[in-house]
Amino acid sequence: GNSVTQMEGPVTLSEEAFLTINCTYTATGYPSLFWYVQYPGEGLQLLLKATKADDKGSNKGFEATYRKETTSFHLEKGSVQVSDSAVYFCALTGLDTGRRALTFGSGTRLQVQP
Amino acid sequence: GAGVSQTPSNKVTEKGKYVELRCDPISGHTALYWYRQSLGQGPEFLIYFQGTGAADDSGLPNDRFFAVRPEGSVSTLKIQRTERGDSAVYLCASSSLAESGEQYFGPGTRLTVT
Numbered sequence: 116g117n118s119v120t121q122m123e124g125p126v127t128l129s130e131e132a133f134l135t136i137n138c139t140y141t142a143t144g145y146p147s148l149f150w151y152v153q154y155p156g157e158g159l160q161l162l163l164k165a166t167k168a169d170d171k172g173s174n175k176g177f178e179a180t181y182r183k184e185t186t187s188f189h190l191e192k193g194s195v196q197v198s199d200s201a202v203y204f205c206a207l208t209g210l211d212t213g214r215r216a217l218t219f220g221s222g223t224r225l226q227v228q229p
Numbered sequence: 230g231a232g233v234s235q236t237p238s239n240k241v242t243e244k245g246k247y248v249e250l251r252c253d254p255i256s257g258h259t260a261l262y263w264y265r266q267s268l269g270q271g272p273e274f275l276i277y278f279q280g281t282g283a284a285d286d287s288g289l290p291n292d293r294f295f296a297v298r299p300e301g302s303v304s305t306l307k308i309q310r311t312e313r314g315d316s317a318v319y320l321c322a323s324s325s326l327a328e329s330g331e332q333y334f335g336p337g338t339r340l341t342v343t
Contacts (some may be wrong), residue, residue, distance in 0.1 A: 119271075122337075138253075158320075158336040160333075166231055215284075215330065217322075219272050221269070221270050221271050222271050
């Protein structure tokens with residue numbers, strides 16, 4: 116079945132540091148890949164997505180590239196802010212195989228200190 | 230416009246009791262999903278509706294769990310004979326078929342079984 120593996124947190128960084136959160140996946144076919152974010156006290160919201168190999172998703176300074184050869188979708192940001200502190204979830208769907216439900220990783224908590 | 234809403238936001242019940250959790254999706258979204266999120270974990274899929282019918286219920290853990298969506302909008306997740314292990318945050322999400330798997334999440338219902 117489908118699965119997503121993320122690096123364990125918490126990840127603690129100083130403001131303006133570079134961020135990488137690793138995500139690898141196992142899936143049949145050609146899944147669509149997502150990063151969702153959960154800010155403190157708020158619901159899950161989509162951060163970015165990529166639907167085919169070599170696509171780069173980007174939003175709010177965050178980027179992730181769909182790498183089929185390494186089955187990875189690592190999240191990066193060049194300069195984090197305190198307001199980026201949240202839990203980040205990597206996820207996939209198997210739309211090409213009719214599997215519409217999201218399969219999530221376990222989440223990575225990011226703490227950015229001023 | 231209005232997002233996905235869920236009621237109640239918190240529910241405390243005794244072991245063995247019956248509970249109902251409600252989800253109001255974004256207007257016009259034909260797809261509706263239920264997920265369950267335990268502390269420190271990513272959401273886990275329970276059931277997916279396309280219109281009024283359950284298109285995929287492979288995530289329901291056992292026959293104590295049941296969900297309906299009689300008119301293709303509001304959905305109710307029903308849990309019979311609750312157990313302490315059912316304690317979690319129950320999330321609802323909706324999407325339109327045209328959005329490449331992008332799902333919009335509600336704030337969740339925190340269920341505590343004592």
